[in-house]
């Protein structure tokens with residue numbers, strides 16, 4: 761390889777490292793046993809949170825009332841829900857069918 765090509769590859773590597781520092785990553789919350797695991801997470805702005813339903817047969821929801829979510833968006837085993845958080849803040853959420861019966865709720869902290 762030529763030196764010029766090697767240099768461009770090195771620069772591309774630096775650029776992608778900076779992009780990931782800006783927060784382009786995904787954090788997974790496991791949904792299992794009527795719980796969000798972990799219930800509380802702290803992420804940087806720009807991070808995507810992915811909720812994975814790992815139950816055998818139980819559906820759940822990830823409902824952010826303060827963000828204007830529609831009710832009834834249930835997801836089933838092996839399905840996911842994703843949301844990207846761009847603005848710092850504290851974002852509580854619940855599972856609509858189980859927040860009262862199983863205290864099924866969580867919170868996302870977005871911190872610079």
Ligand SMILES: [Cu+2]
Pocket residue numbers: 794819820821855856857858859864
């Ligand atoms: Cu639930």
